[in-house]
Amino acid sequence: MAYRTSVIDRHGAHSWYRQLADQLRDCVEQGVYPPGGELPSEAELARQYGVGRDVVRSALALLRQEGLITSVRGTNAKVRAPVARREVTLGAGDELIGRMPSEPERIERLMEYGVPLLAIKRRSGAVELFPGDRVVITGPTP
């Protein structure tokens, strides 16, 4: 594979790691790295784009936050494949807000990075929490 000379604007208004994240996001969206597929290693990306490992790691961290990729120590980062979703109905008077889980919450629920938590407060007062990528909230069926 031909070396990418460098698509990073060294004196642009944006930081290198954000530019790199944009590039990689485009690659994912355009199928260069398909769902479930691997990205190159951090060292390889650093070589390809002519940046340090910190820049690569910061870019990958951003994409992890966005829920676009996952990383496991010892393995290349992977593009997250779509997950199975279940339906949850929001009834009359129920309320919902979205927020990021705290680390203890995330770990307890086996949630991946970059997945928001949807908190539904039922009219009864009961609170239910759902990973935002595993459910589709629906209004009552007509």
Place this chain on the structure above:
Amino acid sequence: MAYRTSVIDRHGAHSWYRQLADQLRDCVEQGVYPPGGELPSEAELARQYGVGRDVVRSALALLRQEGLITSVRGTNAKVRAPVARREVTLGAGDELIGRMPSEPERIERLMEYGVPLLAIKRRSGAVELFPGDRVVITGPTP
């Protein structure tokens, strides 16, 4: 103020920055750092807990992801104060999912770090996007 000798378990199963994040999260939740209030500087936290600045920065990054704090260059990190919310009603047949915004989306909508995006697909097909911390989604009023 008395120096905290060190509450970090140097040989524990968890990384230092995660332990520190847990400590700081507790401080916020228990009002040591109240909403709108400032945290100590990175350097001060590094001194207090006897760790390097990267450990402090990683911990703060985690809390930023959770939407618990905000940082502005040149100022200490602050505990995020509750924001004004508006109500949005989810009608019959409408669908909602939550995800993190990509960086372009986040910037375009002037969203802070750590705030999920709620995407509502109306039965008509129209799609509306809301910052998760600015809206309360409600079911139809009974």
Place this chain on the structure above:
DNA sequence: TACTATTTGTTCGTATGTATA
């Protein structure tokens, strides 16, 4: 099984840029 190479995770040090006080 055991060993090795690869890869990501964590931590520290250092330096520069830039915004705020």
Place this chain on the structure above:
DNA sequence: GTATACATACGAACAAATAGT
């Protein structure tokens, strides 16, 4: 103008998990 503080970027080293031999 100076000092403080956060953002970004480089390099280095080691730890820990994985994959392949």
